[in-house]
Amino acid sequence: MRPFDYQRPDGLDHASLLDRDGATLIAGGTNLLDLMKLQVETPETLVDINRIGLDKIEPTGEGGIRIGALVSNSTCAADPRIRADWPLLSRAILAGASGQLRNKATTGGNLCQRTRCYYFMNIDMPCNKREPGTGCSALNGRNRIHAVLGANENCIATYPGDMAVAMYALDATVEIAGPDKASRSVRVRDFHRLPGERPELDNVLEAGEVITGVTLPAPVGGTQLYRKVRERSSYAFALVSIAAALRMEEGAISRASLAFGSMAHKPWHDLRIDAALTGAKPSDALFDHVADLLLEDAEGYGENDFKIPLARRTVKAVLREATGAST
Amino acid sequence: MSKSITLDQPDERNLLDRMAQGTIGKPRNRLEGPDKVSGVATYAAEFPASNAANGVLVTATISKGEVVSIDEGSVMDMPGVLAVISDQRMIARPAQGGAGEAPVQQVRQVDYWGQPVAVVVAESFEQARDAARRLKITYNADDAGELVLNPEDAKVWEEAPDTETVQQGALPQAMAEAAHAIDATYTTEGHNSAPMEPHAALAEWDGTKLTVHASLQMLNYNIDELADSLGLDAENVHLLSPYVGGGFGSKLGISPDVAAASVAAMQLGRPVRVVLSRQQVFHSVIRRTETTQRLRLAADSDGRLQGFGHEAKVTNLPEEEFAEPVTQASAFLYPGQDRVLKVEMARIHRMTAGSVRAPGEAVGMQALEAAMDELAEKSGIGPVELRLRNIPERHPSDDIPYSSRRLAECLKAGAEAFGWDDDDRRPAQRREGEWWIGTGMATAARIHNIAKAEASVTLMEDGTAVVATDMTDIGTGTYTVLGQIAGEMLGLDPADVLVRLGDSNLATGPGSGGSWGASSSGSAVQIACEAIREELCDMLGCKDEDLTLKDGFAIHSNRRQSLPELLNGRNIEKLGKLEPGDTEDDFSQASYGAFFTEVAVNAHTGETRVRRMSGAFGIGRVLNEKTAKSQCMGGMVWCIGSALTESMMFDRRDGHLVNHDLAEYHVPVNRDVPHLNVIMVEERDPAASPLQAKGVGELGICGGAGAICNAIYNACGVRLRSFPMTPDKLIAELPDI
């Protein structure tokens, strides 16, 4: 860990100190502090945002709900409104990390958590995400947990989290305040990025911007499943995860929204999949078609090749369960 | 005043059963438990030391080569930095268990990625850690392309130094003629001990004497290892390890922190603390080797083994003597006159391979017991029945008898408790929703050893007792069990026995390793107590058979006298000594058991969950039912890890470990562990130790991963021969859905 300055403002205004070079926000610290100890992150100034408020869960005018950026993952998952109307989110959060971590982790911090790529977290290894231009060690290295969708040779890291996958399926919106106090909203589906030519950028936040909250649109009802595949049954990141919100009417799927975790540099959402499901009658042929759409451009890098058949099997399992087809 | 016993003959006296206190074997809670959970127990790094400086190790970022220069100037100006030390008295590798001498010390000669090359000392830990990362080191690295970094690239395989090769009869012919033959190759990945407490040392030097608080398992050897490393006389080194937060083999020998803290304290003339980071625990201490194991089983039509082959390949660094003794239990567990046992080793540049809990059997038994399941299926004989038919009369190579061996009882008791069906073993018969359900079993076996041990026991004038030895308690329950033994022998409530451990100034114990701790140090305590009893008998003018000690009273010939009254202001201090003797060679000695488990395998995702697991174990006398069962449970948890998740993942290009923390090296978590049902099958083993107790600390990990492998096959019909059995391997074999 490098020495750093520490500030703890009492309101959002001060947090816009952030536009000073080298300042980094700290919320729960569960990701950032680990990375600081490893010297992957070396901020000169930490701006602790735990006292700026933004820790409420409140209804929106449109029947949705707004989750403040500093609401802890435990609080969010346990909120009776979330559990009743957006159970997918609650389930996804509870599938992640451990009770202790979720008590500290926050909504904003969770969205911004960094990849678990082994090489990203080891400063003795080249890594384009950590040090652009040095190369990607994972490409020809150990890449069991890496991306099979949307990656390129610049970076094959995944976004590893669970909460955001549910938010993708629920089509949430991220609210962001800028240094000039202007605020903007970004659909969560547009919040994270693919590596492209700038693998160092995980998401679209600009210097000085702060996430203030996440808004979920009105409840969609139906069956909501979060399926997380992993060899260890808790306290492990997903090999593949799927968030599904799906409604059946008269034997057909009347509404569907699926998102996929640990497959790409961002949670994966493909409108074509939702469209193919909507209005269709559940069948293995349909589910295979969905898997084809998901995986048509999938590419493994050796050790992670298995994620492609695993995702196919898992999406079929999830769709069978969600539509009540037999397992 | 001392009393010594050399175990040249079985000790049939069975003293403990003759005693009257009734505490031995009872499930007493661990004495130090409350201190540990409330944070009062002081671990190595937590000892208060005024003016202590903090050292952080700097480790190599090349796989092999030399340190050309260390640019101290790059950090000496940083605030708080006191010294950059790269000294030939430091150690480049940990000492192997029982080495008793310095390990490889040339820290500037790099042999593996992660090798300690220097230590940076600063006022605060944070300053030292920052400086350690910034220290500029120039290496002259060997071309990684020329190095052997991976077992699959090794061309030279040498016979393992310590494991006896057995070549008996003609196995190929036995295989050809067998009614049922299995020839299968299994692989296991490297394992890390991953103790909760990282390796840590706090060293103080007064100009002549060095005092080190460290987290170590075997002070009796560690003192010589450290003295030899530093060029000091052992008399001038004092080691303290009263509490050890888990070791599992990784703290058998001194680790790099111990030497680095010592050298720094000697150089700076002030106390220095060095704590390994979690990553360094993974990178700079030990690993269990990965293995490739070929099993050949040749059985007659009744399933009786006529031929038996177990050949293993393991790895270690150049110059290391240790080679995982993979075939250790195979030497005695099953019959087969035509016999091949062999371990071969290749030298590769990954961190030191050493003893991780149950070296040998932990990985050898899981492969063997999976292969036995293949034989059961092929021969159509039930897995339990097959094992019952293959319990040899005498050791198959050495032609010596077994000491106590309640394997058959364990198999039967375990099967009954579990509700095992030995007859219908057809795979893929039971389905619950997405999950295939199946059962599997395996035998457990682990050699029994004792080691030379001394302990002093003092019966105090006030009628309490003090037990003292440099033996350690690594979380296993030594404090508690030694108190129970002394309590039983002297007729005292164990609460009245103070047990002092983990101080090298005390009587030399055996150290905690190889499951010999309790039976060896416990025997030394028993022997010291015998000597005390003899003296009491002299005082009372009676024979030992006529003396009853109970609840603080001495009773004989209808007279009952309190101990303080009898002692009349005197303390009686005795030293008990145990020496291993001829029984070691005259008997094949081991602890045995059986595992039974039920698993669920997800037909879609290949995830496996263990739903229940039973183990029945025969370990000689049970000294404390609770601590013994806890050891077995802990072992079974390790079986789950070994079967399903644990694997050290090395980068093939430079031999560095990529999953070097507990987030990515997956030991089982609570949710992976179902109810574990442990059954202790009571026995007495007079050849094993004067206590008639055998080892228990490692038995629970020896074979259970094989039971899980067999249960996976029974559940879904996929026979995996590669551990850990992760979803990727299963979905490759499972039918499409």
Ligand SMILES: Cc1cc2nc3c(=O)[nH]c(=O)nc-3n(C[C@H](O)[C@H](O)[C@H](O)COP(=O)(O)OP(=O)(O)OC[C@H]3O[C@@H](n4cnc5c(N)ncnc54)[C@H](O)[C@@H]3O)c2cc1C
């Ligand atoms: C061992 C382990 C296992 C884990 N397992 C899982 C798992 O299975 N699934 C899962 O989803 N997660 C898992 N996690 C990750 C965990 O969810 C994240 O660490 C946590 O959500 C981060 O939240 P935080 O508030 O602690 O963020 P911090 O560590 O405080 O911050 C993380 C990043 O977000 C930025 N940030 C924080 N708040 C804001 C804001 N309001 N606006 C802009 N930027 C902000 C910070 O600057 C920093 O870059 C695991 C973590 C660990 C350590």
Ligand code: SF4
């Ligand atoms: S995958 Fe991305 S994060 Fe990992 S080493 Fe490559 S560039 Fe770095």
